[in-house]
Amino acid sequence: MRAIRVASAALLCVTALGCSAPAVAKGDENITPVGFSVLPSTITAGGRITLLVDRDRGGCKGTVTVSSGIFETVSIHAGRSSASTTVDWEARAGAMYRVTFTCDGVSGSTDLAIAGGRPVGPTPMPLTPPRGVHAGEGGSLAGFDLKEIGLGAALIAGSVGAAYHFSRRRTGEDGA
Numbered sequence: 365m366r367a368i369r370v371a372s373a374a375l376l377c378v379t380a381l382g383c384s385a386p387a388v389a390k391g392d393e394n395i396t397p398v399g400f401s402v403l404p405s406t407i408t409a410g411g412r413i414t415l416l417v418d419r420d421r422g423g424c425k426g427t428v429t430v431s432s433g434i435f436e437t438v439s440i441h442a443g444r445s446s447a448s449t450t451v452d453w454e455a456r457a458g459a460m461y462r463v464t465f466t467c468d469g470v471s472g473s474t475d476l477a478i479a480g481g482r483p484v485g486p487t488p489m490p491l492t493p494p495r496g497v498h499a500g501e502g503g504s505l506a507g508f509d510l511k512e513i514g515l516g517a518a519l520i521a522g523s524v525g526a527a528y529h530f531s532r533r534r535t536g537e538d539g540a
Contacts, residue, residue: 372496400465401426406477409455413476416446417465424467432476451478 401454402471407413415430417440428440428445440447455461457480464473 400472400474402463402474402476405475406479407451408479409451409457410453412448413448414446414448415463415465417467419445424470425523426468428465428467430463430465432461434461434476434478451476 368484372505401416401418403414413435415438417424417428420426426442429437430449432441435449438447438449441516455478457478459478460475461478462473463476464471
């Protein structure tokens with residue numbers, strides 16, 4: 365009986381450790397000390413993209429050079445964390461292009477997808493609201509009456525009582 369408890373505890377510990385461990389990258393091509401991104405990650409040919417560098421994570425203090433086959437090489441100077449550029453009209457719809465960020469001799473890359481069609485106007489960028497939304501309680505507590513609360517409490521008490529009864533019940537397998 366003790367072996368089952370030890371095995372259960374060991375399995376639980378291994379599962380918890382496995383779930384909390386960070387994911388391991390399969391390749392080291394995108395692992396850099398600098399965080400970078402391209403917004404939006406899917407764009408039409410001729411659209412405008414924003415190239416972002418996360419300088420707060422450390423690693424890159426100098427000028428970042430961003431290059432790809434679908435736009436001119438862009439430099440993001442020290443002290444700045446973003447730049448914008450326009451995707452070439454010749455970019456193939458449905459294709460994936462690699463965007464390479466290079467800073468202080470370290471490079472990393474990410475993909476940029478080209479959507480079908482041509483843009484009608486400027487590429488929409490997400491707007492950040494000036495403050496949070498106004499949300500009420502909605503229905504979290506409204507509508508409960510005493511009968512529903514009592515029924516819920518009885519179900520919880522019943523399940524706790526059943527669990528206690530079955531955990532304390534002795535079987536003939538224990539040798540007692």
